[in-house]
Each structure stands twice: as C-alpha cells, then as structure tokens.
Amino acid sequence: xxxxxxxxxxxxxxxAARAQQKPQSAEEKFRSLPPEQQEELxxxxxxxxQLPPEERQRIQQNLDRLNGMPxxxxxxxxxxxxxxxxxxxxxxxxxxxxxxxFRSLSPxxxxxxxxxxxxxxxxxPDDRRQLLQNMERWQRMxxxxxxxxxxxxxxxxxxxxQDQREQRRERQQERRERQQERRERRxxxxxxxxxx
Numbered sequence: 425x426x427x428x429x430x431x432x433x434x435x436x437x438x439x440a441a442r443a444q445q446k447p448q449s450a451e452e453k454f455r456s457l458p459p460e461q462q463e464e465l466x467x468x469x470x471x472x473x474q475l476p477p478e479e480r481q482r483i484q485q486n487l488d489r490l491n492g493m494p495x496x497x498x499x500x501x502x503x504x505x506x507x508x509x510x511x512x513x514x515x516x517x518x519x520x521x522x523x524x525x526f527r528s529l530s531p532x533x534x535x536x537x538x539x540x541x542x543x544x545x546x547x548x549p550d551d552r553r554q555l556l557q558n559m560e561r562w563q564r565m566x567x568x569x570x571x572x573x574x575x576x577x578x579x580x581x582x583x584x585x586q587d588q589r590e591q592r593r594e595r596q597q598e599r600r601e602r603q604q605e606r607r608e609r610r611x612x613x614x615x616x617x618x619x620x
Contacts (some may be wrong), residue, residue, distance in 0.1 A: 504545055518556050
C-alpha cells in the first residue's frame with residue numbers, strides 16, 4: 425500500500441517526470457523529486473495513514489480510476505487538480521464545501537453544480553473570486569430570497585429576449601425599407617431611360 429501511495433503522490437506532484445523512456449519504479453520517482461517535494465509527500469503519506477480504512481480504500485479506488493483513464497482525460501483531471509492546488513486556500517475550501525454538498529444532491533442538481541464548478545475552474549482569478557462570492561451569497565439566502573432572485577433573473581431574461589426580438593424586427597424593417605428604396609430607384613431609372 426505504501427509503494428502505491430508513494431507512486432500516486434509522486435504522480436500527482438510531478439507529472440512532468442513521466443516523459444522518460446524507461447518506466448520508473450515508485451521509489452525511483454520519489455527519489456528523483458526535490459527534497460521539499462519529498463518532504464511534502466511524506467507529510468501527505470502520514471496524513472493518509474491517519475485516515476480510516478474506508479476512506480483510504482475510497483482514495484485507492486479513485487486513484488485506480490484515474491490510472492485507468494485515457495491519457496487525454498487523465499491529463500485534463502491532473503490539470504484541474506493543479507489549478508485547484510494553485511488556488512488560494514479560501515477558494516479551495518469553498519470548492520470543497522460545494523463538493524461535499526454535491527455528493528448529497530439529486531442528479532439534476534449535480535448537473536447544475538457541475539456546470540457551476542466548471543465555470544469556476546475555467547474562470548480567470550478575478551472572475552473566479554466573483555463567482556465564489558455569488559455562490560456564497562446564494563448559500564446564505566433563504567428559500568424565499570432565492571425564489572425572488574430566480575424570478576428577477578427570469579424577468580431579466582424575458583426582457584432581454586424581448587429586446588432582441590425588437591432589434592431583429594427593426595433590422596428586418598430597415599432591410600425591407602432599403603429594398604423598397606432600391607426597387608423605387610430602379611423603377612425611376614427605368615422610367616427615365618424609357619422617356620429618353
């Protein structure tokens with residue numbers, strides 16, 4: 425189990441070390457890391473050993489699933505993980521809280537939250553901060569306040585659609601008027617040529 429955990433931690437901490445021709449053992453990968461990364465992995469390993477066996481088993485299953493992914497998907501997961509680790513701890517904590525809530529949601533609610541988390545992970549830092557603040561504000565709202573916010577959003581969307589329809593109608597009307605003007609000009613030109 426220890427070798428597996430070291431391999432997993434080394435894999436997550438140093439994905440760039442994979443570009444060698446001959447596969448390295450977990451110990452070789454670990455020893456090739458800088459001392460500060462080795463110490464970080466040792467610390468994480470000690471934390472892992474403190475977890476209940478069920479939690480360690482769940483982590484192992486997740487790692488097995490990660491190792492079984494196609495390379496593109498695994499690279500995407502690892503990239504998301506690196507971006508997550510690069511976030512300030514306050515933002516990581518908010519995302520972890522959302523993840524814990526996620527596990528208890530219905531499938532439809534999970535889809536909605538997945539979309540929200542994707543937007544957070546892909547946002548630039550300022551936008552991410554704003555999104556997280558909005559999520560936090562949403563969580564503090566009462567059900568009535570949330571329904572009011574949803575209603576306001578629906579009304580804004582309806583107004584926006586109405587504005588778009590009006591703009592489309594205006595453009596169509598302008599197009600018809602230009603076409604009519606061209607037709608009239610062509611008729612005038614034809615009449616002028618006819619009278620000559």
